[in-house]
Amino acid sequence: MQNYAEPLFSKGRVLKRESLEALRDFPGGLAKLAFADWSNGVLYGFDISYEAKERENENGEVVIDAGAVWYEGQVILTAAETIPFRAYEQQITVCLRINPGVYTEDFYVRQLELRLKNGEPGNTELELGRFRLSEGARLRKDYRDLRDCRTAYNTLDITQIPYAGPGGVTVSPTLLRMFANIMMENMDASETDIQFALLCLNQPLVSRECLLRYICRRLGEPFREFSHSEIYERLVRIAGAGGRGMGQKRRTQGPAVF
Numbered sequence: 001m002q003n004y005a006e007p008l009f010s011k012g013r014v015l016k017r018e019s020l021e022a023l024r025d026f027p028g029g030l031a032k033l034a035f036a037d038w039s040n041g042v043l044y045g046f047d048i049s050y051e052a053k054e055r056e057n058e059n060g061e062v063v064i065d066a067g068a069v070w071y072e073g074q075v076i077l078t079a080a081e082t083i084p085f086r087a088y089e090q091q092i093t094v095c096l097r098i099n100p101g102v103y104t105e106d107f108y109v110r111q112l113e114l115r116l117k118n119g120e121p122g123n124t125e126l127e128l129g130r131f132r133l134s135e136g137a138r139l140r141k142d143y144r145d146l147r148d149c150r151t152a153y154n155t156l157d158i159t160q161i162p163y164a165g166p167g168g169v170t171v172s173p174t175l176l177r178m179f180a181n182i183m184m185e186n187m188d189a190s191e192t193d194i195q196f197a198l199l200c201l202n203q204p205l206v207s208r209e210c211l212l213r214y215i216c217r218r219l220g221e222p223f224r225e226f227s228h229s230e231i232y233e234r235l236v237r238i239a240g241a242g243g244r245g246m247g248q249k250r251r252t253q254g255p256a257v258f
Contacts, residue, residue, distance in 0.1 A: 031075045039208075041164030043068040043075065046128045048094055048156055050085065050139035059084035064094065064114050069126060070164040071098055081114045088135040092116050095125040130157045146178060146236045159232040168208035171231055176200040176211075182239045192218060193238070 007019035045067030053060045062085045069076050076098065097113040114128075121127045131139060137154040149159050162169040180200035183193045196214045200206055215234045216223045226234070 028074075031070075032073060035070050035075070035164065037166050038070050038164045039162075039167070039169045040071045040126070041069065041162040041169045042126060042128070043070055043164055046078075046096075048129050048131075048139070049141075050133065051082075052136070052138070059086050061085060062094070062116060064128065067096075067128075069096065069098070071126075076110065076112070078112055078114065083114065083116055085116065085133075087116065087118075088133055090118060091130065091132050093119065093121060093130045094128040095121045096128055097122070097125045099124065126162060127160050129161060131155065143178060146175070146182065146232075146239055149175065149178075149232070160228050162228070163205055165205055166207050169228075170205055170208045170211060171228060173200075173205050175232070175235070176206055179235050179239060 005022060007022050009015070009019065045065055047065040049063045049065075051061045051063060062083045064081050064083070066080045067078050069078075078096065093116070095115050095117055097115060099111040099113070101108050101110040103109075132153050133139060134153055140151075140155045143149050143155075148155065150157055158172045158174060161172050163172060164170075177200055180197035183189045183197040184201075186193075189197070192214070196218075199210070211231065212226060213223060215221075215226065215231065215238070218238055219234060
């Protein structure tokens, strides 16, 4: 027989070691049950914005909101952070570096680093977004359509962010909700498209297998793995005429100021 014990911490009672251990173990145990078969990746948060400099020769600032990731069997929380920025006209990837954990006398500690870099994320890094910013421009996140998510200049690209999910990483829920809204507005969308769109709107994330099976079935391709870029390109292709402005030529050159 088992007992479920919840510490009460009542006034006048002696603080017991067992009560503190129960308080410590509950959230970690619950997370390990909930995310047991999930891949490493982003769970929540990490909204990225840019604050322009107020005076000439001053650095602008990239602001990264607080967030949570699932990484090697742990939910890891990060606080919001502001990073000075002057790397205009360069392709920048926002990354979270997670260093190996070490034990102290009182804690298990992982050093975390939010950083801006040129190039792709490393083995111990998770991408949080990418952009190429012109001096004097704002960092856009008000996407007009799916293609706009990869506008070359002054737009936060969320198409490569690895979100944690069951059975493998999945793509940004924001991207899938955008796709779903496009399909729901398309009166010629098939029943398969509508059902998948409703799934995207109803759930905070869609599993990788569900996403891959929908794409392959919808395009008549054999079931196989796709990279994040290939998933994004196929979602744009499926949206097709269902998205307003989808026929517009993709912006590939800059600088452009919005």
